[in-house]
Amino acid sequence: MEKKIFKPEIESIIKIQNYISEKIHTEKQTEKDWFKLNLVIEEIVVNIVSYGLTDRNNGVIEVGVKATDQGIFLE
DSSP states (O other): OOOEEEETTTHHHHHHHHHHHHHHOTTTTOHHHHHHHHHHHHHHHHHHHIOOOOTTTTOEEEEEEEEEEEEEEEO
């Protein structure tokens, strides 16, 4: 699974959403699917930034994504 590193900041939400969209965008996903996925990403990033870091200067958010016939896998 290919991964990418992002800064641990709220502004990374859109960057991560765009990265995931670029990696797995297909005709199968509906607007409702994308809304749900983007909401999950937003909640995860907000929680990481708000509660998961003790030192934002040295932290990172590493994101991996993979689409299969079984679904979308985020890491």
